[in-house]
Amino acid sequence: MIQGLNYLASGASDLDRTKKLLVELLGAFEVIPSCPKSDPQEIILRIGDVWLKIVKSDDVSSKATILISFNVHPSDFDWYLEEINKRDLQVANISENTEKKVRSIRFCDYDGNRFELNTNPMPSALLQSDN
Known part of the structure:
Protein backbone atom coordinates (compact mmCIF):
# COMPACT_ATOMS: atom_id res chain seq x y z
CA MET A 1 0.00 0.00 0.00
CA ILE A 2 1.28 3.46 -0.88
CA GLN A 3 1.87 5.49 2.27
CA GLY A 4 2.66 8.86 0.72
CA LEU A 5 4.94 10.84 -1.54
CA ASN A 6 8.63 10.01 -1.29
CA TYR A 7 10.15 12.75 -3.46
CA LEU A 8 9.86 14.48 -6.82
CA ALA A 9 12.69 14.55 -9.35
CA SER A 10 13.33 17.02 -12.10
CA GLY A 11 16.08 17.93 -14.52
CA ALA A 12 17.91 21.23 -14.84
CA SER A 13 20.50 22.50 -17.26
CA ASP A 14 22.06 24.76 -14.60
CA LEU A 15 21.86 23.43 -11.04
CA ASP A 16 23.07 26.63 -9.37
CA ARG A 17 20.55 28.83 -11.21
CA THR A 18 17.70 26.40 -10.49
CA LYS A 19 18.67 26.11 -6.82
CA LYS A 20 18.83 29.90 -6.50
CA LEU A 21 15.36 30.22 -8.06
CA LEU A 22 13.79 27.60 -5.79
CA VAL A 23 15.48 28.99 -2.66
CA GLU A 24 14.61 32.63 -3.34
CA LEU A 25 11.14 32.15 -4.81
CA LEU A 26 9.74 29.08 -3.04
CA GLY A 27 11.76 29.03 0.19
CA ALA A 28 13.55 25.77 -0.59
CA PHE A 29 16.53 24.71 1.45
CA GLU A 30 19.26 22.24 0.64
CA VAL A 31 18.82 19.01 2.59
CA ILE A 32 22.11 17.38 1.72
CA PRO A 33 24.90 19.97 1.60
CA SER A 34 27.39 19.70 -1.23
CA CYS A 35 30.41 17.73 -0.13
CA PRO A 36 33.05 15.54 -1.80
CA LYS A 37 30.96 12.39 -1.23
CA SER A 38 27.79 13.86 -2.74
CA ASP A 39 27.11 13.75 -6.45
CA PRO A 40 27.96 17.17 -7.94
CA GLN A 41 25.41 16.45 -10.68
CA GLU A 42 22.40 16.62 -8.34
CA ILE A 43 20.97 18.58 -5.44
CA ILE A 44 18.41 17.54 -2.85
CA LEU A 45 16.07 20.28 -1.64
CA ARG A 46 13.00 20.56 0.55
CA ILE A 47 10.13 22.92 -0.12
CA GLY A 48 7.69 22.70 2.78
CA ASP A 49 7.13 18.97 3.25
CA VAL A 50 8.15 18.10 -0.32
CA TRP A 51 11.56 16.60 -1.10
CA LEU A 52 12.85 17.57 -4.53
CA LYS A 53 15.82 16.01 -6.32
CA ILE A 54 17.22 18.14 -9.15
CA VAL A 55 19.54 16.31 -11.54
CA LYS A 56 21.95 18.02 -13.93
CA SER A 57 20.85 17.37 -17.48
CA ASP A 58 22.09 18.91 -20.72
CA ASP A 59 19.03 17.54 -22.52
CA VAL A 60 16.12 19.09 -20.65
CA SER A 61 12.93 19.06 -22.69
CA SER A 62 11.14 22.37 -23.04
CA LYS A 63 7.87 20.43 -22.76
CA ALA A 64 8.12 19.07 -19.24
CA THR A 65 5.10 16.95 -18.37
CA ILE A 66 5.19 17.20 -14.59
CA LEU A 67 3.38 19.94 -12.67
CA ILE A 68 4.48 20.65 -9.11
CA SER A 69 1.76 22.51 -7.21
CA PHE A 70 2.28 24.27 -3.88
CA ASN A 71 -0.32 25.82 -1.61
CA VAL A 72 0.42 29.41 -0.56
CA HIS A 73 -1.33 31.72 1.84
CA PRO A 74 -3.63 34.19 0.05
CA SER A 75 -1.82 37.16 1.62
CA ASP A 76 1.47 36.00 0.01
CA PHE A 77 0.11 35.49 -3.50
CA ASP A 78 0.90 38.99 -4.85
CA TRP A 79 4.48 38.76 -3.57
CA TYR A 80 4.98 35.50 -5.49
CA LEU A 81 3.46 37.00 -8.62
CA GLU A 82 5.86 39.96 -8.44
CA GLU A 83 8.86 37.70 -7.87
CA ILE A 84 7.93 35.47 -10.80
CA ASN A 85 7.65 38.52 -13.05
CA LYS A 86 10.98 39.94 -11.79
CA ARG A 87 12.70 36.74 -12.85
CA ASP A 88 11.16 36.82 -16.34
CA LEU A 89 9.74 33.34 -15.89
CA GLN A 90 7.22 32.10 -18.44
CA VAL A 91 3.74 32.45 -16.96
CA ALA A 92 1.35 29.86 -18.38
CA ASN A 93 -1.83 30.85 -16.57
CA ILE A 94 -3.13 33.11 -13.83
CA SER A 95 -6.62 32.36 -12.59
CA GLU A 96 -8.86 33.94 -10.01
CA ASN A 97 -12.20 32.83 -8.67
CA THR A 98 -13.42 35.85 -6.75
CA GLU A 99 -16.52 34.02 -5.53
CA LYS A 100 -14.42 31.32 -3.82
CA LYS A 101 -11.46 33.68 -3.14
CA PRO A 121 -5.67 23.92 -0.06
CA MET A 122 -5.91 20.27 -1.07
CA PRO A 123 -7.93 18.23 -1.80
CA SER A 124 -10.33 20.81 -3.21
CA ALA A 125 -7.60 22.34 -5.40
CA LEU A 126 -6.99 18.96 -7.02
CA LEU A 127 -10.66 18.37 -7.65
CA GLN A 128 -10.88 21.70 -9.51
CA SER A 129 -7.65 21.22 -11.49
CA ASP A 130 -7.66 20.82 -15.25
CA ASN A 131 -4.60 18.50 -15.09
Whole structure:
Protein backbone atom coordinates (compact mmCIF):
# COMPACT_ATOMS: atom_id res chain seq x y z
CA MET A 1 0.00 0.00 0.00
CA ILE A 2 1.28 3.46 -0.88
CA GLN A 3 1.87 5.49 2.27
CA GLY A 4 2.66 8.86 0.72
CA LEU A 5 4.94 10.84 -1.54
CA ASN A 6 8.63 10.01 -1.29
CA TYR A 7 10.15 12.75 -3.46
CA LEU A 8 9.86 14.48 -6.82
CA ALA A 9 12.69 14.55 -9.35
CA SER A 10 13.33 17.02 -12.10
CA GLY A 11 16.08 17.93 -14.52
CA ALA A 12 17.91 21.23 -14.84
CA SER A 13 20.50 22.50 -17.26
CA ASP A 14 22.06 24.76 -14.60
CA LEU A 15 21.86 23.43 -11.04
CA ASP A 16 23.07 26.63 -9.37
CA ARG A 17 20.55 28.83 -11.21
CA THR A 18 17.70 26.40 -10.49
CA LYS A 19 18.67 26.11 -6.82
CA LYS A 20 18.83 29.90 -6.50
CA LEU A 21 15.36 30.22 -8.06
CA LEU A 22 13.79 27.60 -5.79
CA VAL A 23 15.48 28.99 -2.66
CA GLU A 24 14.61 32.63 -3.34
CA LEU A 25 11.14 32.15 -4.81
CA LEU A 26 9.74 29.08 -3.04
CA GLY A 27 11.76 29.03 0.19
CA ALA A 28 13.55 25.77 -0.59
CA PHE A 29 16.53 24.71 1.45
CA GLU A 30 19.26 22.24 0.64
CA VAL A 31 18.82 19.01 2.59
CA ILE A 32 22.11 17.38 1.72
CA PRO A 33 24.90 19.97 1.60
CA SER A 34 27.39 19.70 -1.23
CA CYS A 35 30.41 17.73 -0.13
CA PRO A 36 33.05 15.54 -1.80
CA LYS A 37 30.96 12.39 -1.23
CA SER A 38 27.79 13.86 -2.74
CA ASP A 39 27.11 13.75 -6.45
CA PRO A 40 27.96 17.17 -7.94
CA GLN A 41 25.41 16.45 -10.68
CA GLU A 42 22.40 16.62 -8.34
CA ILE A 43 20.97 18.58 -5.44
CA ILE A 44 18.41 17.54 -2.85
CA LEU A 45 16.07 20.28 -1.64
CA ARG A 46 13.00 20.56 0.55
CA ILE A 47 10.13 22.92 -0.12
CA GLY A 48 7.69 22.70 2.78
CA ASP A 49 7.13 18.97 3.25
CA VAL A 50 8.15 18.10 -0.32
CA TRP A 51 11.56 16.60 -1.10
CA LEU A 52 12.85 17.57 -4.53
CA LYS A 53 15.82 16.01 -6.32
CA ILE A 54 17.22 18.14 -9.15
CA VAL A 55 19.54 16.31 -11.54
CA LYS A 56 21.95 18.02 -13.93
CA SER A 57 20.85 17.37 -17.48
CA ASP A 58 22.09 18.91 -20.72
CA ASP A 59 19.03 17.54 -22.52
CA VAL A 60 16.12 19.09 -20.65
CA SER A 61 12.93 19.06 -22.69
CA SER A 62 11.14 22.37 -23.04
CA LYS A 63 7.87 20.43 -22.76
CA ALA A 64 8.12 19.07 -19.24
CA THR A 65 5.10 16.95 -18.37
CA ILE A 66 5.19 17.20 -14.59
CA LEU A 67 3.38 19.94 -12.67
CA ILE A 68 4.48 20.65 -9.11
CA SER A 69 1.76 22.51 -7.21
CA PHE A 70 2.28 24.27 -3.88
CA ASN A 71 -0.32 25.82 -1.61
CA VAL A 72 0.42 29.41 -0.56
CA HIS A 73 -1.33 31.72 1.84
CA PRO A 74 -3.63 34.19 0.05
CA SER A 75 -1.82 37.16 1.62
CA ASP A 76 1.47 36.00 0.01
CA PHE A 77 0.11 35.49 -3.50
CA ASP A 78 0.90 38.99 -4.85
CA TRP A 79 4.48 38.76 -3.57
CA TYR A 80 4.98 35.50 -5.49
CA LEU A 81 3.46 37.00 -8.62
CA GLU A 82 5.86 39.96 -8.44
CA GLU A 83 8.86 37.70 -7.87
CA ILE A 84 7.93 35.47 -10.80
CA ASN A 85 7.65 38.52 -13.05
CA LYS A 86 10.98 39.94 -11.79
CA ARG A 87 12.70 36.74 -12.85
CA ASP A 88 11.16 36.82 -16.34
CA LEU A 89 9.74 33.34 -15.89
CA GLN A 90 7.22 32.10 -18.44
CA VAL A 91 3.74 32.45 -16.96
CA ALA A 92 1.35 29.86 -18.38
CA ASN A 93 -1.83 30.85 -16.57
CA ILE A 94 -3.13 33.11 -13.83
CA SER A 95 -6.62 32.36 -12.59
CA GLU A 96 -8.86 33.94 -10.01
CA ASN A 97 -12.20 32.83 -8.67
CA THR A 98 -13.42 35.85 -6.75
CA GLU A 99 -16.52 34.02 -5.53
CA LYS A 100 -14.42 31.32 -3.82
CA LYS A 101 -11.46 33.68 -3.14
CA VAL A 102 -9.09 31.32 -4.92
CA ARG A 103 -6.08 32.43 -6.95
CA SER A 104 -3.48 30.40 -8.79
CA ILE A 105 -0.54 30.97 -11.09
CA ARG A 106 1.17 28.41 -13.29
CA PHE A 107 4.66 29.13 -14.53
CA CYS A 108 7.73 27.40 -15.92
CA ASP A 109 11.25 27.52 -14.53
CA TYR A 110 14.24 28.14 -16.78
CA ASP A 111 14.15 24.57 -18.12
CA GLY A 112 10.41 24.34 -18.75
CA ASN A 113 9.50 22.48 -15.53
CA ARG A 114 5.96 23.49 -14.57
CA PHE A 115 5.00 24.88 -11.18
CA GLU A 116 1.75 26.13 -9.71
CA LEU A 117 1.12 28.30 -6.67
CA ASN A 118 -2.45 27.96 -5.45
CA THR A 119 -4.31 29.60 -2.56
CA ASN A 120 -6.80 26.73 -2.39
CA PRO A 121 -5.67 23.92 -0.06
CA MET A 122 -5.91 20.27 -1.07
CA PRO A 123 -7.93 18.23 -1.80
CA SER A 124 -10.33 20.81 -3.21
CA ALA A 125 -7.60 22.34 -5.40
CA LEU A 126 -6.99 18.96 -7.02
CA LEU A 127 -10.66 18.37 -7.65
CA GLN A 128 -10.88 21.70 -9.51
CA SER A 129 -7.65 21.22 -11.49
CA ASP A 130 -7.66 20.82 -15.25
CA ASN A 131 -4.60 18.50 -15.09
